[in-house]
Amino acid sequence: MQLIPGFPTDGVVTINRVIIKPQYDIDDLQEKVAELCENVKTYHSDTGFVGGFVALNSGQISNEGSRIGQPVESPNKGREALIITFWESYAEHEASHRSDTFQPLFQKVLDLCENGNEEIAYDMLWSGRAYNDEEAKQAKAMKQRYEAA
Numbered sequence: 249m250q251l252i253p254g255f256p257t258d259g260v261v262t263i264n265r266v267i268i269k270p271q272y273d274i275d276d277l278q279e280k281v282a283e284l285c286e287n288v289k290t291y292h293s294d295t296g297f298v299g300g301f302v303a304l305n306s307g308q309i310s311n312e313g314s315r316i317g318q319p320v321e322s323p324n325k326g327r328e329a330l331i332i333t334f335w336e337s338y339a340e341h342e343a344s345h346r347s348d349t350f351q352p353l354f355q356k357v358l359d360l361c362e363n364g365n366e367e368i369a370y371d372m373l374w375s376g377r378a379y380n381d382e383e384a385k386q387a388k389a390m391k392q393r394y395e396a397a
Contacts (some may be wrong), residue, residue, distance in 0.1 A: 252375065255277055259276045260338045260397040262282045264331040267324060274304060274326060277360055281331060284353040288333070291349055296340025300333035331357075338369050 268277050281302055288297055305327025322328070335341040344350055358365055379387055 252299050254262045255334050255375070256336055256374070257372065259298060259372045260335045260341060261372055262333045262335065263367055263370065264367045265363070266329050266331065266357070267363040268327045268360055269331070269362045272360045273325060275318075277329060277357070278302075280353070280357045280360060281329075283351070286355055287349055287353050292340075296335040296336040296341065297344065298336060299301050300331070303330045303332070306331065318373060328331055330366060343367065 259324050266277070268274065275357075285300065304326065305322055305328035307321045309322055333341070335344075335371075345354070378384075
């Protein structure tokens with residue numbers, strides 16, 4: 249099963265990392281990003297856009313998953329966000345950025361950011377959802393069965 253329904257297995261994921269300028273806050277960013285996302289959904293759902301999400305740095309750094317020392321909290325807590333979008337192809341993503349309706353809204357987001365913007369495109373290698381309770385039970389049983397063999 250796909251993590252995002254309709255996202256092709258050879259789709260493209262783009263990631264924007266933005267750090268909000270000190271004179272702005274997350275509400276400012278959310279407002280501008282919401283306008284931008286609504287535009288993308290409206291004008292590009294039929295030209296390659298599949299979905300997306302925005303995530304805010306919570307400040308927590310996993311000591312279990314990090315191997316760069318033992319930090320306690322990210323200095324970018326509440327100031328750094330990732331804007332992640334899913335596209336059928338890179339060419340369709342790039343065409344969306346050339347849209348007359350997109351560019352003014354995109355600039356409003358960039359105006360809030362101290363780090364400018366670098367949007368990196370990734371080819372999808374894997375996606376998946378968690379097992380439901382029954383699937384998890386079956387998976388564990390199969391693991392035990394074949395690890396004993």
